[in-house]
Amino acid sequence: MVESVFRQESGRIIATLIRLSGSFDLAEEAMQEAFTSAVSSWPANGVPDNPGAWITTVARRKLIDSLRRENTRRDKQEAISYETESSHIPEFDLAEDVSMMYSDDRLRLMFTCCHPALNLEAQVALTLRTLGGLTTTEIARAFLLPEPTLAQRLVRAKSKIRTARIPYEIPPIHMLPERLTSVQAVIYLVFNEGYSATAGDSLIRKELCMEAIRLGRTLCELLPKEPENIGLLALMLLHDSRREARINPKGELVPLEDQDRSLWNQEHIREGQELVERALRMQRVGMYQLQAAIAAVHGHARAAADTDWHEIAALYRELARISPTPVVALNHAVAVAMSAGLEKGLGLIDQLGASGELEKYYLFHAARADLLRRLRRRQEAIDAYKKAIALVTNRVEDAYLQRRLSQLTDS
Amino acid sequence: MRYMLLIYSETNTITQSDELRQKAMEAHWSLIDETKKLGILKGVDPLEPTSTATTVRMQEGKVVTVDGPFAETKEQLAGYYILDCKDLDEAIAWASRIPIACWSGRGCVEVRPIRPLPVRAEQPASGQYATSVR
Numbered sequence: 001m002v003e004s005v006f007r008q009e010s011g012r013i014i015a016t017l018i019r020l021s022g023s024f025d026l027a028e029e030a031m032q033e034a035f036t037s038a039v040s041s042w043p044a045n046g047v048p049d050n051p052g053a054w055i056t057t058v059a060r061r062k063l064i065d066s067l068r069r070e071n072t073r074r075d076k077q078e079a080i081s082y083e084t085e086s087s088h089i090p091e092f093d094l095a096e097d098v099s100m101m102y103s104d105d106r107l108r109l110m111f112t113c114c115h116p117a118l119n120l121e122a123q124v125a126l127t128l129r130t131l132g133g134l135t136t137t138e139i140a141r142a143f144l145l146p147e148p149t150l151a152q153r154l155v156r157a158k159s160k161i162r163t164a165r166i167p168y169e170i171p172p173i174h175m176l177p178e179r180l181t182s183v184q185a186v187i188y189l190v191f192n193e194g195y196s197a198t199a200g201d202s203l204i205r206k207e208l209c210m211e212a213i214r215l216g217r218t219l220c221e222l223l224p225k226e227p228e229n230i231g232l233l234a235l236m237l238l239h240d241s242r243r244e245a246r247i248n249p250k251g252e253l254v255p256l257e258d259q260d261r262s263l264w265n266q267e268h269i270r271e272g273q274e275l276v277e278r279a280l281r282m283q284r285v286g287m288y289q290l291q292a293a294i295a296a297v298h299g300h301a302r303a304a305a306d307t308d309w310h311e312i313a314a315l316y317r318e319l320a321r322i323s324p325t326p327v328v329a330l331n332h333a334v335a336v337a338m339s340a341g342l343e344k345g346l347g348l349i350d351q352l353g354a355s356g357e358l359e360k361y362y363l364f365h366a367a368r369a370d371l372l373r374r375l376r377r378r379q380e381a382i383d384a385y386k387k388a389i390a391l392v393t394n395r396v397e398d399a400y401l402q403r404r405l406s407q408l409t410d411s
Numbered sequence: 412m413r414y415m416l417l418i419y420s421e422t423n424t425i426t427q428s429d430e431l432r433q434k435a436m437e438a439h440w441s442l443i444d445e446t447k448k449l450g451i452l453k454g455v456d457p458l459e460p461t462s463t464a465t466t467v468r469m470q471e472g473k474v475v476t477v478d479g480p481f482a483e484t485k486e487q488l489a490g491y492y493i494l495d496c497k498d499l500d501e502a503i504a505w506a507s508r509i510p511i512a513c514w515s516g517r518g519c520v521e522v523r524p525i526r527p528l529p530v531r532a533e534q535p536a537s538g539q540y541a542t543s544v545r
Contacts, residue, residue, distance in 0.1 A: 165524065167498035
């Protein structure tokens with residue numbers, strides 16, 4: 001029971017505690033102690049009507065105690081002490097309506113954790129630890145890192161926040177768009193980390209996807225008027241809807257067109273589609289929204305053959321306008337191949353490759369190989385797969401390309 | 412809290428036109444005036460280019476003096492501001508207004524918090540000193 005309250009409430013509570021104390025560490029400590037109290041008192045005395053408020057009240061009390069101790073210690077110190085602003089005990093009213101400040105505090109926490117002055121790994125670790133309420137152990141396991149490494153990352157991040165004085169504030173309006181992209185990037189990174197898991201990985205990686213989606217929901221709740229937030233959430237839900245179908249029992253990657261669509265999570269797809277529509281109605285198109293729209297088109301098709309590739313090609317054209325990257329261009333070419341003819345798609349890809357810029361890019365060769373395979377231009381396909389394999393780094397994708405290659409060489 | 416804003420640019424190649432350098436200087440003057448008025452300007456100096464630098468090191472117990480900056484990098488320290496800011500975001504806001512275009516138009520500003528000098532143990536007054544030495 002306490003654990004579920006922790007998952008639900010810890011982000012909110014710690015956000016407020018950090019504001020009140022000005023310290024990540026003190027806030028964390030106070031909250032830990034409060035939850036420990038809950039674990040010992042609730043089984044005996046019953047769960048309070050408002051568990052979150054109970055924890056917050058107890059945590060605040062413990063916070064006041066720590067702050068008093070901190071102050072006494074500093075006064076007694078004769079050795080080196082740094083010039084600080086007067087550190088008085090904040091006179092916060094324990095009876096203050098606990099629900100009032102929550103939204104603002106969680107936003108503060110989100111933006112602080114994702115401050116560009118922190119490096120990306122630090123941003124991710126701090127967000128998951130504080131907002132997500134994951135333990136250091138859980139985060140380390142999820143990212144396949146030794147725990148001390150993770151712990152060090154958190155220590156350094158908090159130290160930077162303290163020493164460089166990264167403010168615990170919601171950024172001013174003119175900075176909001178740029179800072180928001182940091183937050184979105186962190187959430188999406190967490191999702192992709194969990195999503196790129198291979199078979200045999202522990203459940204914790206699925207947890208990462210769920211955690212990212214949770215954070216995405218929180219972001220939408222706190223900043224509902226930002227269509228890219230909604231787009232991001234939609235994108236994650238739509239990707240996640242296919243999770244069960246992506247990897248077959250042998251642990252191999254199953255491409256979209258071969259997936260067993262009965263394994264797709266229809267609830268996620270429905271929600272994702274609704275969110276896409278809601279976001280697009282706001283008329284401020286962005287990358288996440290467009291990617292989500294594309295994923296929604298796939299989600300709509302009952303069978304691969306029903307896929308509306310024209311729509312997808314059009315969406316990629318839109319996407320290319322705001323994000324003219326090779327990946328987008330390649331995906332567009334594939335969509336054209338599927339809607340207007342394989343030769344046309346291949347022509348586009350070869351056009352892209354004309355400059356030679358994409359020569360070192362495995363996806364370029366993989367996409368060419370795929371189309372050549374479908375066109376039954378066997379030898380050319382084999383050559384292209386070989387080029388792709390020579391360049392690919394992801395183990396799972398490598399295995400997939402190898403399988404394609406052997407399908408051709410064995411036949 | 413005070414921050415040092417260290418301006419790095421390619422000082423040895425003067426590739427900007429006089430007009431652009433003039434504009435950059437004006438931007439500096441604006442910043443100086445504004446921050447002075449706010450009472451937050453605690454220091455500001457341009458530095459002569461690295462061709463004028465001399466580096467002093469200790470090597471095997473001896474002082475060694477060598478021509479040039481401590482490290483030969485493309486971007487070198489060209490000057491600094493010391494500003495008293497509320498927090499890092501304010502320091503960053505000021506830093507983003509510093510024209511790095513003075514010389515080559517390429518560079519960056521490093522924002523470093525200044526550590527307050529540690530509090531020294533109290534020095535005994537001169538009279539007491541005489542009596543405490545035995």
